[in-house]
Amino acid sequence: MLAVIRILLVTLALVIVCVFASLYSLIRPFHKNNVHFASKYLGRITKLLGLEIEIRIPDSVKNIGSVVYVCNHQNSWDIFTLANAVQPNTVSLGKKSLKWIPFFGQMYWLTGNILIDRTNTNKAMNTIALTAKKIKEKNLSVWLFPEGTRSKGRGILPFKTGAFRTALQANVPIVPICASNYHGIIKMNRWNNGKIIIEFLEPVYFTDSNKDNVRAITNSTRQLMCEKFELLNQEIASENLDEVKGVN
Numbered sequence: 001m002l003a004v005i006r007i008l009l010v011t012l013a014l015v016i017v018c019v020f021a022s023l024y025s026l027i028r029p030f031h032k033n034n035v036h037f038a039s040k041y042l043g044r045i046t047k048l049l050g051l052e053i054e055i056r057i058p059d060s061v062k063n064i065g066s067v068v069y070v071c072n073h074q075n076s077w078d079i080f081t082l083a084n085a086v087q088p089n090t091v092s093l094g095k096k097s098l099k100w101i102p103f104f105g106q107m108y109w110l111t112g113n114i115l116i117d118r119t120n121t122n123k124a125m126n127t128i129a130l131t132a133k134k135i136k137e138k139n140l141s142v143w144l145f146p147e148g149t150r151s152k153g154r155g156i157l158p159f160k161t162g163a164f165r166t167a168l169q170a171n172v173p174i175v176p177i178c179a180s181n182y183h184g185i186i187k188m189n190r191w192n193n194g195k196i197i198i199e200f201l202e203p204v205y206f207t208d209s210n211k212d213n214v215r216a217i218t219n220s221t222r223q224l225m226c227e228k229f230e231l232l233n234q235e236i237a238s239e240n241l242d243e244v245k246g247v248n
Contacts, residue, residue: 002188002189002190002191003188003189006048006049006050006188007188009048010045010048010049013045013048014042014045014103014104015103017038017041017042017045017107018103018104018106018107019103019107020041021034021037021038021041021107021110021111022103022106022107022110022111024037024038025038025107025110025111025112026110029110029112030110030111030112031112032089032091032112032138032139032140033088033089034110034111034112035086035090035091035092035111035112035113036086036087036088036089036090037111038083038107038111039083039084039086040083042079042080042083043080043081043083043084043086045080046080046081046084046196049077049080049186049193050186050190050191050192050193050194051081051182051186051193051194051195051196052194052195052196053081053084053195053196053198054195054196054197054198055084055085055198055199055200056197056198056199056200057200058200058201058202060202060203061175061200061202061203064173064175064203065139065141065172066089066135066136066139066140066141066170066172067141067167067172067173067174067175067203068135068141068142068144068163068164068166068167068170068172068173068174068175069087069090069141069142069143069144069174069175069176069177070144070145070146070159070163070164070174070175070176070177070221070225071085071143071144071145071176071177071178071179072145072147072151072156072177072178072179072225072229073145073147073148073149073150073151074150074151074152074153074179074181074182074183075150075151075152075182075183076150077182077186078150078179079104081179081182081196081198082177082179082198084198085177085179085198085200086143087141089139089140089141090140090141090142090143091111091112091113091114091140091141091142091143092113092114092142092143092144093113093114093115093116093127093131093142093143093144094108094113094114094115094116095115095116095117096115096116096117098115099115114127114130114131114134114142127162128162128165128166128169129169131166131170132166132169132170133170135166135170135172136170136171141172142163142166144162144163144166146159146160146161146162146163146164146218146222147159147160148160151183152183153181153183153184155226155229156222156225156226156229158222159218159219159221159222160218161214161215161218164214164217164218164221165214167206168206168211168214171206173203173204173205173206174203174204174205174217174221175200175201175203175204176200176201176204176221176224176225176228177198177199177200177201178198178199178201178225178228178229178232179196179197179198179199179232180195180196180197180198180229180232180233180235180236181229181232181233182196194236194240195236195239196236197232197235197236199228199232201224201225201228204217204221
């Protein structure tokens with residue numbers, strides 16, 4: 001019964017947020033802070049899912065200016081969980097087909113996210129230059145999923161280099177973001193689904209010595225995120241064990 005009620009409430013909340021954010025965005029369509037505004041409300045839906053979200057941001061990232069954020073992509077719950085971590089003046093890249101999803105698609109487009117055509121290789125290649133241009137001209141930050149697909153419990157998949165090439169062309173740093181595992185953790189019939197930690201890592205800068213080897217930077221950033229992913233999962237597992245011991 002809890003699952004049915006929760007699904008209905010989450011669906012209703014999502015529709016309300018999408019409609020509200022779309023109407024708000026009509027006042028200032030494609031404004032660079034619309035995504036942050038919508039994300040604040042999408043992130044609150046995690047309470048309906050029985051989740052506690054902890055965001056960790058080091059001082060080196062606060063007020064850093066324009067960057068390219070790269071984050072691990074787990075499953076469809078990302079729309080709610082990761083929304084809590086979206087910073088001001090940040091947009092994301094998404095498939096062009098997203099705009100046809102009722103309510104969500106219209107919000108995604110109007111809030112100013114960048115839509116790309118993944119079926120067209122030439123256009124996809126031009127997306128890097130276009131995104132870099134928007135970062136520089138509008139002082140934007142861009143949120144990307146370098147895995148290119150949802151990992152669905154397979155850890156952190158290999159990275160594509162597009163996000164890193166975008167950062168290089170825009171002359172901005174990469175800021176890795178790592179979310180602890182929640183694939184298979186969220187149970188709709190369970191009241192408390194535990195805790196998720198989303199941690200921003202130290203910025204990765206391109207220098208004269210490394211800018212010619214984007215693949216190496218891509219791989220080393222992924223390695224850092226894999227290590228952090230394991231540490232976050234161990235931390236949560238330890239906290240859960242302490243809770244069980246406390247109850248007993």
